[in-house]
Amino acid sequence: MADLSEATRRLGIYRRLLGAQVRSHSSYRASFGLDLTANALMPLLDVAAVLAMFRVTKTLGGFNAFEVVVMFGFSATAFTLADLAVGNIERIRFYVRQGTLDAVLIRPLSVLGQLLTLDFTIRRVGRLVVALAVLGFAVSRANIVWTPGRMIMLIAGPLSGAVFFSAIFVGTATVAFWWIDSGEFANGFTYGGKDFTSYPITVYSGLFRRVFAYSLGFAFVGYYPSLALLGRADPLGLPAWVSWSSPLVALATAVVASVVWRFGVRHYRSTGS
Amino acid sequence: MIADLATSARRSAGRQYPRTRTIAALVVAGFRRYTTYRQATAASIFTNTVFGYLRCYVLLAAAAGSGLAVTAGYTPQQLATYCWASQGLIGVVMIWGWTDLGDRIRSGDIVADLLRPVHPVTSYLAIDLGRAGHASLTRFVVPMVVGAISFDLHTPQRFATYPLFALSALLGVVVCFGCRYLVNAAGFWLLDVRGVNLVWLFGSSLLAGLAFPLHFLSEWPWLVTGLWVLTPFPSILQAPLDVLVERGSVGQLLGVVAGQAAWAGVMLGICWYVQRRADRKLVIQGG
Numbered sequence: 033m034a035d036l037s038e039a040t041r042r043l044g045i046y047r048r049l050l051g052a053q054v055r056s057h058s059s060y061r062a063s064f065g066l067d068l069t070a071n072a073l074m075p076l077l078d079v080a081a082v083l084a085m086f087r088v089t090k091t092l093g094g095f096n097a098f099e100v101v102v103m104f105g106f107s108a109t110a111f112t113l114a115d116l117a118v119g120n121i122e123r124i125r126f127y128v129r130q131g132t133l134d135a136v137l138i139r140p141l142s143v144l145g146q147l148l149t150l151d152f153t154i155r156r157v158g159r160l161v162v163a164l165a166v167l168g169f170a171v172s173r174a175n176i177v178w179t180p181g182r183m184i185m186l187i188a189g190p191l192s193g194a195v196f197f198s199a200i201f202v203g204t205a206t207v208a209f210w211w212i213d214s215g216e217f218a219n220g221f222t223y224g225g226k227d228f229t230s231y232p233i234t235v236y237s238g239l240f241r242r243v244f245a246y247s248l249g250f251a252f253v254g255y256y257p258s259l260a261l262l263g264r265a266d267p268l269g270l271p272a273w274v275s276w277s278s279p280l281v282a283l284a285t286a287v288v289a290s291v292v293w294r295f296g297v298r299h300y301r302s303t304g305s
Numbered sequence: 306m307i308a309d310l311a312t313s314a315r316r317s318a319g320r321q322y323p324r325t326r327t328i329a330a331l332v333v334a335g336f337r338r339y340t341t342y343r344q345a346t347a348a349s350i351f352t353n354t355v356f357g358y359l360r361c362y363v364l365l366a367a368a369a370g371s372g373l374a375v376t377a378g379y380t381p382q383q384l385a386t387y388c389w390a391s392q393g394l395i396g397v398v399m400i401w402g403w404t405d406l407g408d409r410i411r412s413g414d415i416v417a418d419l420l421r422p423v424h425p426v427t428s429y430l431a432i433d434l435g436r437a438g439h440a441s442l443t444r445f446v447v448p449m450v451v452g453a454i455s456f457d458l459h460t461p462q463r464f465a466t467y468p469l470f471a472l473s474a475l476l477g478v479v480v481c482f483g484c485r486y487l488v489n490a491a492g493f494w495l496l497d498v499r500g501v502n503l504v505w506l507f508g509s510s511l512l513a514g515l516a517f518p519l520h521f522l523s524e525w526p527w528l529v530t531g532l533w534v535l536t537p538f539p540s541i542l543q544a545p546l547d548v549l550v551e552r553g554s555v556g557q558l559l560g561v562v563a564g565q566a567a568w569a570g571v572m573l574g575i576c577w578y579v580q581r582r583a584d585r586k587l588v589i590q591g592g
Contacts, residue, residue, distance in 0.1 A: 066500030070507065077507045081516035085363065088377050088521050089370030092363070213344035220355035227359050235366035240358045 045141065049149040057153060064155065072158030075108045079166055082230055093234035094267055098174040100232060102261060105167030107229035107254035110193025112159040118198045120151035122218055125208040131303050143297055144202070174262060182261050185276065189257030192282035193229075196253055199282070199289035200225055206289075206296035212303060221248070229254035234267050252281040311419040311584055327423055328431045335435025349396055350447045357392040357448050361456055364388050364517075377520040382459040383550040384518075389452030390549050391515055391542055396444030397437050397474060398481040398541055400509045405429070406489035407498050419584060426576045430482055437478045459550050466551055469558060473545040476565040480540045483572025484509070490576070493583040512536060514543030520552070533564065537572055540565040 058064050082104050086097045095103075124147060127133040136146050167190070176182065204218035211217065225244075228236075233245045233255045245251035259266055260275035339346070364384045368376045379387060395401075406429060409415045418425050452458060461467065484505065491501045510516055512532055519529055519539055533539045544565045548558050 060496055063495050063498065063500040067503055070500060070503030074503075074507060077511045077516075081511060084517040084521045085367040087524060089367045089372075091370045093366050093370075211344065211348075213342065213348070215345035215348035216352040217348035220352040224352065224355045224359060227356070231363055231366075236358075236362045240362070 042141065046145060046149050049146075050152050053149070053152045054154045057155065067155045068158050071155045072162050074159050075112065075162045075166060078108060078226075078230065079104055093232040095232045095234070098170055099258065099262055099264075100230075101166065101170035102174050103232060103254035103258040104230045105163070105170045106189050106193060106257050107226060108163035109160070109167050109190040110229075110253050111197050111226045112156065112163045113190065113194035114197030114201060116156045116160055117194070118148055118201045119156065119222075120153065121147055121201050121205045122222065123147070123151050124205045125212075125214055125218075128208045128300070129212055129303060133300065134302050137297075137300070144293065171261070176261055177263060181276075182263075185257055185260050188279055189261070192278040193253040193257070195282040196249065196278075196285050197222070197225065199285040200248075203285075203289035203292050206292050209296040209300050225250050225253070232258075249281045249285055252278040314420050314422050315424055324423075328427065331423070331428055331431035332435040332438070335432035336439045337435070338432075339436050339439040346443050350444055353392040353395060353444065353448050354451050357389050357452055358455070360392070361385050361388040361452065365456075367521075377518060377523055378552050379518065379520070379550065380459065382457050383552065385452065385456040386459040386550045387518060387546050389448050389456070389458065390445075390546055392452075393445035393448040394474065394477065394542055394545060395515070396440040398477045399433070399436065399440065399485070400481060400513070400515070400541070401506065403433075403485045404489065406486060407492045410489070410492035411496070416587070419587070424577075424580070426486065426573065426580055429486060430479070430573075433482045434475075434478065437475075441474070461549070461551060463551065463555065465555055466548065469555075469562060470545060470549045473548040473562050473565060476562065476569050477541050477545045479569040480537050480565060480572055481509075483569070483576050484537055484541070486576045487572075487579060490579050490583055493586050508536075508538055509541065512538035513541045514539055514546060518546075519543050537568045540568040 057067075079101065082100060083097065085092055086100075090096065092100055121144075124133070127136065127147070133143075136143055136150075139146060171186065200221050201218075204221045207214050207217060225248075228244050228250050231254075233241055233251050236245070245255070256266075256275045257278050265272065266274065361384075364387070365381055368379070368381045368384055374380065376384065406415070406425075409418060415425075418428070421428065423431075461470075488498065488501050488505045492498045495501065512519070519532060522529055544561050547553065547561060551558070553561075
């Protein structure tokens with residue numbers, strides 16, 4: 033019982049921290065409104081960049097526009113979900129550099145929990161709504177033969193992708209513990225991953241594809257769930273069950289990321305500034 | 306008060322000390338400041354390189370899918386060069402992450418800048434040119450070398466392309482600086498400029514030629530022309546990139562650079578005007 037009331041108490045603290053963030057952001061009305069709109073437009077501009085490719089070609093890596101937008105929809109929904117939940121972990125590099133992480137460490141709450149609530153931005157909800165709309169639109173136009181398995185994949189795909197991207201966010205942010213001025217390093221994997229997963233992996237080749245698609249697992253965010261949904265065989269020749277394995281990949285990545293994070297926090301040495 | 310003091314400080318300074326030496330010192334200071342950010346520079350180069358691979362593969366896939374030897378006016382080699390140079394130029398023109406002015410407005414330190422004998426637009430531009438010089442030796446060179454190793458790039462066929470590209474990139478820096486200055490200066494009126502920043506973020510990444518060459522939209526010529534003429538964005542990246550990959554004749558590319566020069570003038574003019582209004586606004590806020 034004691035544990036339960038303790039958990040409720042902590043939840044209450046997080047809720048208050050979140051509430052304070054939401055209130056403080058919405059107090060500058062003009063800026064907040066502009067921010068919300070800009071956030072909502074962002075996935076639209078991303079999809080515009082994808083569609084721009086189809087102004088000069090009918091197929092990209094062997095897939096037509098609707099099929100690619102299905103991949104984009106999976107990727108964008110997964111990314112925006114992860115970005116809303118844990119995206120602000122990328123600010124950890126400022127906390128480490130300025131030494132303000134020390135203050136976070138001595139408080140009786142989880143470090144990760146605090147960092148996520150301290151910079152929570154409700155305006156990113158706009159992105160999620162638009163990403164979902166793009167996914168819904170693409171799925172309805174891509175001639176999908178619906179089966180129970182595919183319906184489950186439509187839900188499980190973005191959720192797995194969100195877990196996967198969250199793991200990437202946390203895992204790469206951990207680099208800041210060792211590399212004080214790591215700057216945009218993590219962006220290569222977070223935002224880079226978002227771009228990578230927006231296209232069929234057949235467009236990439238060589239070492240770059242092997243590392244990003246398979247070693248890091250980005251192929252399982254947009255590409256393979258879409259193959260499962262579209263009922264297409266993998267042009268790269270992997271067996272059909274691979275297309276359904278996104279949840280497992282996400283789980284494995286999350287485990288790795290949490291180990292890396294714990295290791296990083298334990299090895300944190302303040303900059304002393 | 307502040308506005309009057311600022312004006313008089315700037316006036317009297319010009320008589321006592323040669324302006325060119327002040328500005329040269331600021332350019333050097335901007336360059337040297339960035340030589341100390343070695344880790345951050347390396348991190349940015351890494352990220353630009355990852356995106357270089359990403360975008361290059363996608364553009365080449367589009368070119369392959371079109372089944373044409375020339376896609377939207379570019380050969381595959383030209384597209385690859387376009388892509389890698391665009392990643393290199395991100396750091397040179399510094400599309401993202403410049404909040405120097407905005408931070409000082411929010412903290413109030415801007416008052417000290419206004420009392421300095423050099424106009425803030427001039428001094429920030431001088432520092433920015435020094436920064437761009439540093440970036441062109443680091444953040445531009447490395448992705449270009451990686452791109453050249455991994456892909457078949459287009460080598461300029463005309464010697465005139467080199468000086469013209471240098472000029473075009475310089476004008477790109479000035480236009481981009483003008484945009485960034487205005488985005489930051491919004492802080493004189495809005496206490497939280499993140500919204501304005503986001504508008505700039507997608508305007509610059511989608512309409513500047515970074516996400517895709519604007520000529521991909523040539524089925525809608527009015528749109529492409531409208532963007533070139535009515536917005537500063539293509540002058541930031543699309544223009545120097547077209548110059549570098551030699552899309553068009555020397556005459557056409559000279560026209561492109563002339564358009565950039567016009568936009569550079571317009572942007573700096575607006576910055577000066579906005580700064581003058583801001584000098585007055587600061588008094589109202591209590592300085």
